[in-house]
Amino acid sequence: MRLLRQNPAGGHRRARAVLAALAVTAILVTAGCGDSLPPAGNVDNAAAKSLASKGVRIIDVRTASEYEAGHIPQAENVPLDQLGAAIGSWDSGKPVLVYCAVGDRSVEAMRMLTSAGFKTVYNLQGGIVAWDGDVTSGSGGSKTAGTLSPSASGLPVLYEFYTDW
Amino acid sequence: MVDGLKKAYEGRVEFKLYNVEKDATGAKLANQLGAQFVPTFEFVNADGTIAKEIVGEASESQLRQQLDALQ
Incomplete structure (x- = not known):
């Protein structure tokens, strides 16, 4: 009982x-x-890394050749002049981080996304020049010591770094 | 000179020339490759391995020799 x-x-x-x-x-x-997620708008490197680690979509709005030369590993390349056409098929409810070389084109990209109804858009302040995280070159894999990703053309590459003077 | 070589090797070797003062991407890439001086030439095989690096001015024959050796 x-x-x-x-x-x-x-x-x-x-x-x-x-x-x-x-x-x-x-x-x-x-x-x-x-x-x-931080509030939408400009983010610094640390915040961008945190967004990347959370799987936030990263869009590199530079040209294909700029992208191939070096980009944030998870980034997709959608050049600014193609962005308007591309975003029509994207989910505007999902956050997007945009960047370019120094942060000019990405501001325009951010404006385009925001006016298309995207609620959470981030801009990497200072662009990839200010980025201190990992960078991948080529259209695919990562650079390792002594090697670069094979070029998209499948050809050997000569890189020349020069200045005017 | 490099422009002439670019034409001569068209379809065989891709030429990527970066003015590191004006081209931020190039500066970043140079930094990645550890290129500290200009000019620096990096010869990269199709599989991405760096075959040769020439730092400083190079003659056309030097460049051709390395370009011909690329795979």
């Missing part, structure tokens, strides 16, 4: 404990979501 009386009470306690745990989880998840 004692056992029978205690069981329902124990069941209630367990139910309350489970509800409390669920409530705490819900609060944590909600808080986590709120904190996980």
Whole structure:
């Protein structure tokens, strides 16, 4: 008999404990979501890295040749002059980080995305010149010591770095 | 000179020339490759391996020799 009386009470306690745990989880998840993304707008390197690690879509709005020479590893190349046509098929509810060489074209890209209804658009301040994270060259894989990604053309490449003087 | 070679090797070797003062991407790439002086020539095989680096002025025959050796 004692056992029978205690069981329902124990069941209630367990139910309350489970509800409390669920409530705490819900609060944590909600808080986590709120904190996980910074407000839209200009972001610095640290914030951009954090966005990249969260899988935020990264768009390099420079030309294909600039992109091939070096880009943020996860970035997709959509040159600015093609952006307007491309974003029609994108989910405007998902965050997007844009960048270019120094941050001029990406400001224009940010403006285009925002006016197309994208709610969370980030611009990497200073562009890839200011970027201090990993950079990948070519249209695919990463650079390793002593090697570069094979060129998109499949040909050997001569790089020359020069100045006018 | 390099422009002439670019034409001569068209279809065989891709030429990527960067003015590191004006071209931020080139400056970044030079930095990545550890090129500290200009001019610097990096000869890269089709598989991405760096075959040869020439730092400083190079003669056309030197460049041709390396370009011919690229795979």
